[in-house]
Amino acid sequence: MATASEWDERFRKGDSILTEPDSFFLKLRSCYPLLPHWGVPTEDPLKRLQALDLACGSGRHAINLAQVGFETTAIDFSKQALTCVRRSAIHQGVTVDCRLEDVEAVDFGLGRESYDLVAVFFFLHRPLFPVLRRCLRPGGLVIYKTYTTKQFRHAEWPRQRVHVLEPNELLCLFEGFRVLRYEEEWEGRGTAALIAQKI
Numbered sequence: 001m002a003t004a005s006e007w008d009e010r011f012r013k014g015d016s017i018l019t020e021p022d023s024f025f026l027k028l029r030s031c032y033p034l035l036p037h038w039g040v041p042t043e044d045p046l047k048r049l050q051a052l053d054l055a056c057g058s059g060r061h062a063i064n065l066a067q068v069g070f071e072t073t074a075i076d077f078s079k080q081a082l083t084c085v086r087r088s089a090i091h092q093g094v095t096v097d098c099r100l101e102d103v104e105a106v107d108f109g110l111g112r113e114s115y116d117l118v119a120v121f122f123f124l125h126r127p128l129f130p131v132l133r134r135c136l137r138p139g140g141l142v143i144y145k146t147y148t149t150k151q152f153r154h155a156e157w158p159r160q161r162v163h164v165l166e167p168n169e170l171l172c173l174f175e176g177f178r179v180l181r182y183e184e185e186w187e188g189r190g191t192a193a194l195i196a197q198k199i
């Protein structure tokens with residue numbers, strides 16, 4: 001898998017900069033009203049709904065979450081990716097708390113019941129799933145999309161099973177959550193995508 005400096009290089013060259021949210025991310029909008037306290041106005045940032053974009057890249061989803069009104073944290077291990085997020089946040093007039101962290105480090109944690117919403121797109125590190133499940137508040141939402149083994153048919157990358165999901169695996173990883181949407185794509189590219197609510 002690419003190192004932080006390799007990702008830095010990709011973002012510096014502009015190769016990996018994405019600004020438009022993934023089409024599946026847009027399906028989250030209809031689920032927001034399911035969040036406890038959604039739409040309850042507050043001036044206190046600590047009382048606002050908290051969202052996390054993990055392995056955020058250039059921050060296309062973090063920016064969108066901040067625009068919707070979440071107090072948003074974006075985590076990535078590429079300094080250059082976070083520079084893109086900060087730039088976009090200024091451009092869009094929103095605030096995103098950017099954290100430079102290696103989420104594969106053994107001591108990486110997100111606390112217990114810290115977030116109302118967690119978004120992860122095109123990143124997979126299986127030991128993180130207990131961390132993700134734990135950091136959501138009851139009633140909180142997770143949206144997750146990444147490649148499956150079916151992607152091997154369509155592209156050169158990713159090539160290793162450790163970096164892709166097995167069919168239906170995402171459903172198992174969030175077992176016990178209420179599944180709101182689940183999609184697997186087989187044609188053109190292989191992806192699995194889930195929106196689920198912590199009960």
Ligand SMILES: C[S@@+](CC[C@H](N)C(=O)[O-])C[C@H]1O[C@@H](n2cnc3c(N)ncnc32)[C@H](O)[C@@H]1O
Pocket residue numbers: 004007018054055056057058059060075076077078081101102103104105120121122123
């Ligand atoms: C394919 S990009 C996806 C970016 C973003 N989620 C999106 O969909 O636009 C993968 C991202 O994961 C980040 N990443 C990879 N390994 C990481 C790690 N161990 N800790 C934190 N971020 C990591 C990379 O820097 C990169 O920004």
